[in-house]
Amino acid sequence: MGTCYTASRLSSGNKLFPPSITVEAGGLTVKFPGLFSGQEKFVPFADISSISYDSPIVGFTKLHLNIRGAVTTVEGFYKADCKAILQAWKNR
Secondary structure (H helix, E strand, O other), X not given: OOEEEEOOOOOOOOOOOOOEEEEOOOEEEEEEOOOOOOEEEEEEXXXXXXXXXXXXXXXXXXXXXXXXXXXXXXXXXXXXXXXXXXXXXXXX
C-alpha cells in the first residue's frame, strides 16, 4: 500500500468529496469520488510525461498530471503534498 494524499475539504469544489492521489510502487491512483458515481484510475509512471503544480501565495495548489498528452488537474492539495508526489514520480 502506498502513501495517500487527500485534497483539503476547505478548497473550492471539494466540500463533500475531496479527490485523492495514492503513490504506489508502479504509479499513481487518482480518485475523484462522487455521490452516485466516482472515478478511480491507476496511472503507471511510464504513462506520465510530466507533473507540475500551480502554487498561489494564498490558497491551495493545483496539481497537473500530463498523462499521454491529456492534462488532468486535481485541485486542493497542500504545496508539500504536490512536492512529494512530484518527487515520487522523479524517483521512479
